[in-house]
Amino acid sequence: ERTSSNGEQNKYPDTKKFKEETKNTANRDELKRFPRYNYFSKREKIKLDRTTKELELLEADAEKYGLSNLTKTEQESIITKREIINILKQKLESISSQNSFHLYDASSTQYHNNVHEKNGYHKDSKKSRQRQWEERQLSYAINHNEPNSEDIIIPGTKHYDFVFDEEAMIDYTDDATDVINEDEVGKNDYDQRLLKALQDEKEKVLTISETRKKLPVYQYREDLLKAIHDNQILIVVGETGSGKTTQLPQYLVEDGFCQNGKFQIAVTQPRRVAATSVASRVADEMNVILGQEVGYSIRFDEKTTPDKTILKYMTDGMLLREFLIDPHLSKYSCIMIDEAHERTLATDILLGLLKDLTTRRKDLRILISSATMNATKFSEFFFNCPIFNVPGRRFPVDIHYTCQPESNYLNACITTIFQIHTTQPLPGDILVFLTGQEEIEKAQENIENIVDKLGNNIEPIFVRPIYANLPQEQQELIFQKTPKNCRKVVLATNIAETSLTIDGIKFVIDSGYVKENSFIPSTGMSQLLTVPCSRASVDQRAGRAGRVGPGKCFRIFTKWSYYNELEMMPKPEIVRTNLSHTVLLLLSLGVTDLINFPLLDKPTITALKKSLEQLYSLGALNSKGSITQLGRMMCDFPCEPQYSKVINSAATHEQCKGALDECVTVVSMLHETTSLFIGKKNNNPNSVAVKGELESDHMMYLKIYNEWVHNNYSKIWCHDHHFQHKTLLRVRNIRQQLMNTCKKLGLVSKNEIALRESANEIMNTLETRVAKAFISGFSMNIAELGSNGSYHIVGAVSSSGGIDVVIHPSSVVSRNLRESGKKPYKHILYQQLMYTSREFIKDCLPINNVSLIKEMAPQLYKRLN
Numbered sequence: 135e136r137t138s139s140n141g142e143q144n145k146y147p148d149t150k151k152f153k154e155e156t157k158n159t160a161n162r163d164e165l166k167r168f169p170r171y172n173y174f175s176k177r178e179k180i181k182l183d184r185t186t187k188e189l190e191l192l193e194a195d196a197e198k199y200g201l202s203n204l205t206k207t208e209q210e211s212i213i214t215k216r217e218i219i220n221i222l223k224q225k226l227e228s229i230s231s232q233n234s235f236h237l238y239d240a241s242s243t244q245y246h247n248n249v250h251e252k253n254g255y256h257k258d259s260k261k262s263r264q265r266q267w268e269e270r271q272l273s274y275a276i277n278h279n280e281p282n283s284e285d286i287i288i289p290g291t292k293h294y295d296f297v298f299d300e301e302a303m304i305d306y307t308d309d310a311t312d313v314i315n316e317d318e319v320g321k322n323d324y325d326q327r328l329l330k331a332l333q334d335e336k337e338k339v340l341t342i343s344e345t346r347k348k349l350p351v352y353q354y355r356e357d358l359l360k361a362i363h364d365n366q367i368l369i370v371v372g373e374t375g376s377g378k379t380t381q382l383p384q385y386l387v388e389d390g391f392c393q394n395g396k397f398q399i400a401v402t403q404p405r406r407v408a409a410t411s412v413a414s415r416v417a418d419e420m421n422v423i424l425g426q427e428v429g430y431s432i433r434f435d436e437k438t439t440p441d442k443t444i445l446k447y448m449t450d451g452m453l454l455r456e457f458l459i460d461p462h463l464s465k466y467s468c469i470m471i472d473e474a475h476e477r478t479l480a481t482d483i484l485l486g487l488l489k490d491l492t493t494r495r496k497d498l499r500i501l502i503s504s505a506t507m508n509a510t511k512f513s514e515f516f517f518n519c520p521i522f523n524v525p526g527r528r529f530p531v532d533i534h535y536t537c538q539p540e541s542n543y544l545n546a547c548i549t550t551i552f553q554i555h556t557t558q559p560l561p562g563d564i565l566v567f568l569t570g571q572e573e574i575e576k577a578q579e580n581i582e583n584i585v586d587k588l589g590n591n592i593e594p595i596f597v598r599p600i601y602a603n604l605p606q607e608q609q610e611l612i613f614q615k616t617p618k619n620c621r622k623v624v625l626a627t628n629i630a631e632t633s634l635t636i637d638g639i640k641f642v643i644d645s646g647y648v649k650e651n652s653f654i655p656s657t658g659m660s661q662l663l664t665v666p667c668s669r670a671s672v673d674q675r676a677g678r679a680g681r682v683g684p685g686k687c688f689r690i691f692t693k694w695s696y697y698n699e700l701e702m703m704p705k706p707e708i709v710r711t712n713l714s715h716t717v718l719l720l721l722s723l724g725v726t727d728l729i730n731f732p733l734l735d736k737p738t739i740t741a742l743k744k745s746l747e748q749l750y751s752l753g754a755l756n757s758k759g760s761i762t763q764l765g766r767m768m769c770d771f772p773c774e775p776q777y778s779k780v781i782n783s784a785a786t787h788e789q790c791k792g793a794l795d796e797c798v799t800v801v802s803m804l805h806e807t808t809s810l811f812i813g814k815k816n817n818n819p820n821s822v823a824v825k826g827e828l829e830s831d832h833m834m835y836l837k838i839y840n841e842w843v844h845n846n847y848s849k850i851w852c853h854d855h856h857f858q859h860k861t862l863l864r865v866r867n868i869r870q871q872l873m874n875t876c877k878k879l880g881l882v883s884k885n886e887i888a889l890r891e892s893a894n895e896i897m898n899t900l901e902t903r904v905a906k907a908f909i910s911g912f913s914m915n916i917a918e919l920g921s922n923g924s925y926h927i928v929g930a931v932s933s934s935g936g937i938d939v940v941i942h943p944s945s946v947v948s949r950n951l952r953e954s955g956k957k958p959y960k961h962i963l964y965q966q967l968m969y970t971s972r973e974f975i976k977d978c979l980p981i982n983n984v985s986l987i988k989e990m991a992p993q994l995y996k997r998l999n
């Protein structure tokens with residue numbers, strides 16, 4: 135702790151903590167996304183002083199000998215130095231004048247006054263003490279021209295150490311000025327680079343404040359706020375990119391909706407990437423650190439600070455879960471359901487719950503925001519509430535169709551990219567709509583190969599992917615400004631259709647496909663399927679080309695297909711997906727009359743019945759249809775009921791007892807299998823880590839995770855064995871959260887007791903216990919070997935047609951069968967059903983004795999052959 139000479143302790147307590155926090159790389163990454171322009175580092179301060187002195191000398195020479203008699207380098211140097219000084223001084227000024235966002239004074243008048251308040255030291259001011267300290271130190275240091283002094287004297291006080299923590303700040307900054315070594319690169323070069331870095335920073339800050347004002351919603355700020363005050367529920371409709379998601383919530387904060395931190399504002403997003411990316415952008419705009427005043431909450435990942443976060447971006451599913459904890463959502467003063475037109479299951483349910491809540495909480499404001507589709511439907515649903523239309527700009531977009539249907543849309547997309555690049559002038563970035571991560575990675579690889587081959591024959595292209603599982607640091611890259619004479623190609627899923635807006639797009643290439651969660655009646659499960667988009671979607675996609683100026687859209691399908699084959703509107707998720715989880719949630723919220731629950735679109739009775747059956751077979755409902763204790767417990771887990779059943783069995787079932795740790799690990803791994811392996815995921819991982827006798831993919835995942843733990847969570851170990859370190863870190867996090875829930879529900883202690891009690895008994899092997907736990911949860915995912923030699927799905931719920939499936943070649947089970955020539959197992963449990971060229975089952979667990987099914991899933995056993 136720092137102690138001042140007069141014995142006063144810890145005057146600036148934030149500083150030390152801050153320094154420690156910034157040591158942590160995760161935090162550093164977070165800070166990197168922050169415009170550096172918000173800080174003035176020690177090095178910059180020294181640079182300013184030194185450059186000033188150097189410039190003085192140069193200018194003195196210029197006066198003495200005449201400017202034209204100086205060398206060219208000296209002349210240029212004068213210009214550079216003047217510019218550097220200019221920018222640094224501006225920066226310093228802007229920091230000491232504006233840099234304070236007064237959250238707790240956010241009631242509108244106070245807010246505006248305070249923003250303009252200068253940097254005087256007010257003991258009671260909520261402005262960060264550290265920042266005040268920095269500002270004073272800096273202005274003092276500069277005014278007194280004592281660049282090398284570590285001791286700063288504040289008038290009226292005694293000596294203090296120089297606690298302005300500049301080192302920490304330099305640490306996390308990201309630009310070249312802090313890593314280039316002046317001695318190595320030579321002074322002039324150094325100055326040039328510094329200048330460039332400073333200009334970039336400045337631009338970023340200017341762009342932020344300018345873009346904010348240029349956005350269409352800005353003009354309607356006052357009208358919008360008035361409409362929100364006058365109406366408890368308001369629908370806001372506007373062209374994508376008009377600023378609904380990023381600006382509206384900020385207006386609410388500025389207008390005092392948080393009442394000095396007493397209330398929060400929640401903004402829901404249908405997609406995880408949108409929630410995190412937008413939160414990060416808004417934190418930048420509000421000049422706060424992500425996770426503090428502005429945070430996000432998505433499943434398995436929450437970045438908020440209790441008592442501090444006032445604006446929270448979250449997935450719609452997370453808000454739904456909050457209803458369980460507090461059915462009045464009493465900590466919120468305003469809830470914005472964003473991207474309502476997406477009509478995800480969670481959004482639809484939220485709308486129903488909120489409709490009911492508005493009658494109980496008259497003070498709660500609801501904003502429904504939607505792109506320009508089906509707004510009247512929302513209004514009718516919400517007692518004919520008003521619709522606020524934000525007129526947007528949209529430039530004309532030329533639509534081009536293919537003349538014939540293309541059999542391989544991915545190749546067609548890639549060809550089109552190069553067609554555009556070689557014929558259309560720069561600038562003008564390209565946005566390509568594809569369906570998923572795998573496809574995007576493949577496309578990126580292809581494009582980059584071609585670019586390599588073409589070399590200098592074309593202008594540079596750089597490719598930026600964006601999809602749901604992309605790590606957050608990389609998400610930011612899509613927003614990077616395209617350098618001159620260069621073209622950015624963004625490969626996106628339909629996340630870029632309305633949720634994220636990338637500036638500078640002039641060309642859109644649309645595959646016309648989307649991955650959709652669909653309910654497969656023959657299996658009673660939901661699967662991600664690639665399906666053609668609706669007309670509304672492809673029109674929305676085309677619109678992305680017309681934001682900055684006239685644009686062009688290339689559709690990889692025919693005009694005939696557009697008019698004759700595409701549906702008008704996308705189907706809302708509620709009519710096409712498995713409802714078990716939602717039904718369980720509604721039941722535990724006390725909504726028993728499922729048929730009359732207010733919904734924009736009702737699910738079919740068959741779908742409802744199926745999910746009730748499924749819940750009954752899991753033991754979440756009793757025969758009267760009311761929720762059981764197990765059912766309530768399942769609601770507490772942040773995962774599908776089947777997984778919670780597995781976890782519960784692992785800890786408590788007579789036959790699996792003591793397998794909790796292992797099962798939680800496997801469940802966590804199963805949530806992240808898509809990005810576990812580096813390189814071709816469909817290949818078997820040929821690594822030592824997973825060699826040996828492995829019967830199932832489940833045991834393989836368990837082994838991978840445990841080996842990683844055993845190797846101290848090592849990154850190098852991951853690299854050596856071709857696993858993605860980031861994915862395993864996420865698994866670790868998921869595991870931690872599941873374990874926390876287990877602890878809360880008493881499962882951990884039950885598991886320990888079971889282990890202790892059975893220490894002397896002969897127990898089932900671990901494999902068997904894990905298999906049993908999974909059978910208890912996933913009895914509907916069991917395939918049986920038929921007399922014709924192929925597997926068909928049995929399914930625990932009602933009779934099903936029994937489609938034929940094949941074990942995916944990537945599965946350990948498939949490998950074992952191929953390599954050992956073993957007799958195929960009669961029954962196999964699988965976690966994923968994949969429709970590609972054939973119906974594959976993935977992540978498989980062989981059941982080598984039918985008695986396991988008899989014990990764990992008697993209702994299914996009766997129906998086996």
Ligand code: ADP
Nearest residue numbers: 374375376377378379380381415613635636637
């Ligand atoms: P809407 O919700 O109405 O579609 P948004 O509020 O998402 O609009 O976007 C408003 C503007 O903010 C867009 O022009 C977009 O380019 C910009 N923007 C959003 N996120 C970022 C980001 N991470 N980086 C740079 N610009 C961004």
Ligand code: MG
Nearest residue numbers: 378379632633
């Ligand atoms: Mg938006």
